[in-house]
Amino acid sequence: MATRYAALLRGINVGGHKKVPMAELREVLSELGHTDVATHLQSGNAVFSTDTDDGEQALAADLERAIAGRFGFAVDCLVRDGAYLRAIVDDCPFPAAELEGRQLHVTYFSAPVTPARFAAVDAAEFAPEAFRLGDRALYLYAPDGLGRSRLADVLARPALLKGTVATSRNWNTVRRLAELTDLTNPTG
Structure with a gap:
């Protein structure tokens, strides 16, 4: 069964620096094999589903490498699963x-x-x-x-x-x- 995650990108699309269009971020996530990809706002929030059990750190590292390859600059990423995000709210x-x-x-x-x-x-x-x-x-x-x-x-x-x-x-x-x-x- 797939797990749903959020990717939180740090410091993109702020003051004209590190431009990452959300449509292209969705493409990057899809190219990594993730499904049900969506973005929220323009400030580096994406959600996706995946069957992999690589864990949050590995998913974040994969996304960081893919972003660097696509856009030519480094972006720190955190990935958190839905249960964690719900616990933060609760x-x-x-x-x-x-x-x-x-x-x-x-x-x-x-x-x-x-x-x-x-x-x-x-x-x-x-x-x-x-x-x-x-x-x-x-x-x-x-x-x-x-x-x-x-x-x-x-x-x-x-x-x-x-x-x-x-x-x-x-x-x-x-x-x-x-x-x-x-x-x-x-x-x-």
């Missing part, structure tokens, strides 16, 4: 139903991150903004949106992200990717 430590999608964000990491990595961040200094760690993810509550978040700037510092690939999505996209990868959801 495990949200903030009252997501009470917030606007622009107020809540998830940063996905290529590997688990520990509280020790973020111990130097004085969360009280940024209140009411707040963050919580999840499974290979960081939830960020930014009541005025990401663009005005001082905490988001601190959390994105290279020293905190060293040794891991990280890419963020707003809550609307987080929920939509969970829906699109849910094999039991007829609208997904």
Whole structure:
């Protein structure tokens, strides 16, 4: 039976850099043998099904190689299965139903991150903004949106992200990717 995945590409189609048209991204995924390929928005979100049991890291590495071959530049990719994406939604430590999608964000990491990595961040200094760690993810509550978040700037510092690939999505996209990868959801 096929498993449904989401590919999260980091840093494409931002400010005219690393242009990856979504139609071509769908072609790349199809050429890799994946089926039911679709994209969501223009910011590097794709969903697909595959029968392979290679695992998320191998799928991401294959996609990174294919993108580099097609477009001539490197793009970091994370691949997560539908069950993981659903768990991210279900495990949200903030009252997501009470917030606007622009107020809540998830940063996905290529590997688990520990509280020790973020111990130097004085969360009280940024209140009411707040963050919580999840499974290979960081939830960020930014009541005025990401663009005005001082905490988001601190959390994105290279020293905190060293040794891991990280890419963020707003809550609307987080929920939509969970829906699109849910094999039991007829609208997904």
